Amino acid sequence: MTTVQTSLPMVAHWHENQIVITFRSNEQLSPATTGRVIASLHLDRLNQFLTTKGFTLTSFSDKDLFRIPQRDDPSRSNSSPQENAAGSGNQAPNVNSPSGKYLFRTPDGKGTSVIAFFHVDAAPGTATTPATAGNNQGQDPYATGGAGTGTAGGYYANDITMKVTCLINEHLHEFKQVEVPIVSAMPNWLKGGAKCIIEGCPITPPLPVDTVNVRGRWKFMLPRQVEESLQKADGRRVTVLVLDTLRPYADVSAVAASDAGAKNALLQDIVKNVTFSYNDLPEVLNDADDEQPVIGKDVYGRQIGFPMSDHGIFVAGIIRDIAPGARIECIRVLNDFGGGNTTGLMYALEQIQNRLQHQEGAGSPLNLPLVVNLSLVGTPPDEVLMTSPYNLNQTQVYQLREGLYEAIQSLTAQGVVFVAAAGNDSELRNSSSLITLSDGTTIPKRFQPRYPAAFAYDESAPGQPTRSGIPTVIPVGAVNQTGNAASYSNYPGTVGIATYGGELPTPDPEDAPPTPPLPPPYGTRTKIAEPIDAVRGVYTCALF
Template sequence: MSRSSTEIMGIPDELFHWIPDEMVVVVRLPRIPGEDTQEVLIEQIRVQLNEFLAQYSLVLEAYGTYGRWSETPTLPPIRRRAFIFGLHHKQPLIAIFFHTRHVDPTVRDPVPMALSYLQGHLEHLAQTGLHVVSAMPNWLVTAAPFYADGGPALPPHPAPALPSPAPANALSGWHVRLMDSGIPLDSKGAEDVLVAVLDTSPHPDRLRSAATRPELRRNWLLQRLAMDLRNEDGSFAVEYDRYPQSNEVSTGRDNAGDASYYLMPDHGLSVAGLIRDVAPRARIRLVRVLNDYGGGDLYSLFAALTDLEREMVSGSIRRLVINLSLTIMPDIRRLPYIWFDHRQWPTTQLNGVIRVLNHVEEGLRLLFESLQSHGALIVAAAGNDSSSAFEKGLSPRPPRAPARYESTLSVSSVNSYFAPSKFANAANIPPFDAGVATFGGDSYRATSADGWPDAVRGLYLSPLFPMGEQNTSGWADWCGSSFAAPVVSALGAHLMAQGWSASNVVIRLAAGSQERRNEHLFGSTPDAPTLLGNIIRVQQRYGL
């Protein structure tokens, strides 16, 4: 580790799963409210909830007026406190963000207490006409202050420096190639499809400036994205400050898999670059919903996804793929012990426990189901939490949300030998099987058959890498399901451009890229049995 790396990477003091004092309440409405009545509606719901919570010494405050905003006045101001979705239903949904306050200031985080009271009295609230379908903490969202479990499997490292046979001024670099012909590619490069990448992002000016740096001028992918950005024709757009971010939430791991945070604004750019490589004419919109440390919360995610739903309803987006190289919440097996603080429950209480666990994420499930109902293809990374399980000879961890939802196409990771990556979570949770695996690299010091690091080569603009190495080419070695997901998103764009529906795309891609004969009438063994998914085989090679 170089001397400067200690200034780039940090070790968190504590692990969090949600923003303390903040919660989200999802309410079913009788109709879509008018723009001029939405603030009145939000306040009426807050007053009704406060009338109930007062007996427990709890108060809900308007979002952006308490908590973090009172402690840090420089935080971005809140312009919207609620988001409407489920526009395909006669009775839409509204997600309202609140601060939660206990009258006793020594109560550190009253969110679990407030949610427990609400979840235990849903029938009472319904009798007043208030139909609460979900109440949940403001879960952290991470490419996985606060620190959240998630992020790439490893920090990025410089890609191998290879000699190029091309002239000194010729563009060169790494390309992804689909190895099997079973997935038909669109002859027009998926030009009629928008791929929205919700992730981190560098400022557009930083990307344009990087393309002029002498050491990066031969990077074909960087030059292509910079040209697309300059054209301003929608082929590549960056929404950098539409959803303002703060740097309170961070994520990441070091080479040993231990918690370490570092700047990763290029995470989303690398994801977008992989999509451009595989789908050369798709329209790509890089939307910054995570901060420069790869962290965020539900607020920006709800804002971006509900805005996309409105665009689909209006007809301004016809064919949409949403790439989510991010994770939300603890995995489904850990959630009960985190939420209930390792309590054991008698059998008579299990139904109530299951109801509570469903309620603290039902709003998220409904949000993704809403987008799916409008025809969006949602591709989500399964996560990188299984290194410890691999070392112990155990099965991989289950996919994280939103990859584990039935409305999404989950993507796990295999290495260059098409064996499960050591860190890879499973692609599916039975009985669902809408998941697949593709190349996402492997653990630190793992090598490919060529003797190079077993990693995905993607874009990287920062002058220094997290471990302090110099960036001399604009190419980085990344590892994680974050970088497997964009390959699948790009292939999904190819199929949608040919008229495939999102549901049929999921079925086709989940089948993998090889034809197989079923030994049994009920089905066949998946390509990667431990990941519970088939494999789409791709290679990445260096060339012109």
């Protein structure tokens, strides 16, 4: 694992030239009907249409997919129908291949939602990429990249993702007439960044705790005003799945067996009682790549990217502490820097569905009650998509989230509860989140919850049906030790909750140096003013 990402490019939000198309088939979902479901999408007709516009699609291949590792490693559990269906080798399959296609029951149980991933290229013989109709008169409305755009610069210089996405979404009626049942298209969103960094949840690197007189465990206490039934609840018979970063079980158990780990009671508990489901990553998220996707800010609020492979078990430790009777499983969907994409999230959600249906070969069965924890942000916020350089309108933005909504709605209809982070964008260190008052003073702007947490609320757009809020999606914000809203936390909304998350640390010196210093062991340890208001939890990696 690389220790830190230096000289990072600018912010990006999706994988270059990858598109995700959501379909709704009338075919019933079962292991035996996968071929019929895919055939009902009439993907060749879709590709023929795109070819007339100068584009062509190819399905994902093995190298683009999340995979269960070799079965001889006992720390890496569960099996994968998707792995077997993906085919062999890295040759690009045709559009009708099952590779990169994730199938979900529609909420009414009368059909199948298909979330399909494709590479998109200019059609053979196409010299230039045609522009499409859009918001900006006299220029390409979906152009990205280039210096000074506020995006990833050269990374998007040859990107046609948003062109093709909006082209498809503008012709949904025509597709319906030729029996191509498209709901919408979207980019392969990044939960992190590719060859760059994007906004994500972690607002500061982890800070080491002074080991002098360390107790083996810091207990979470519920507020006194919480009703008695919750005070006594321990999560018994509940399963909680933490979709996050994850180190291999062998690495974590080795730390637990060390002298330092032996004194950490919570770590010992996690090693004995938490299930590790470690997925191998596709090439674009590979931890061995120095240009892998990364997220994370330093203590001055600058985007730097730092190792956070323990974030998942940190979250699991909190859950284990307050709900010791719950069965907890950590599932790796992000790389060691917290970078991920829509492919990994859909892969994990489909596996959850298959295990919940006790499908043969899907892995250990799951039963209700089932909670899925998502400490991640799934799409860019409206503030990004509706401003330069994208300048999308409300209807276009609505369509760009339909695929993620379909998958989550499918699982909630089957009884799954989602607990999702509201986001950490509302902070004084970020000038874009400040409001200047008439007297010249500034106050932080409290942003609304990010997606998928925001799926808890109704959403409408011109020309679109109202997308009903999902009652079993619970947005979560943060409060500090005084019980007030943490300065960085987005507002979880009226149906959300807030729980202890600590407050931003005060660095010493308060003014940031001109160049971000390297973290230890390559640089001087950052000084943090006392007292520190932060959650204490498990950390097993050798680096801070």
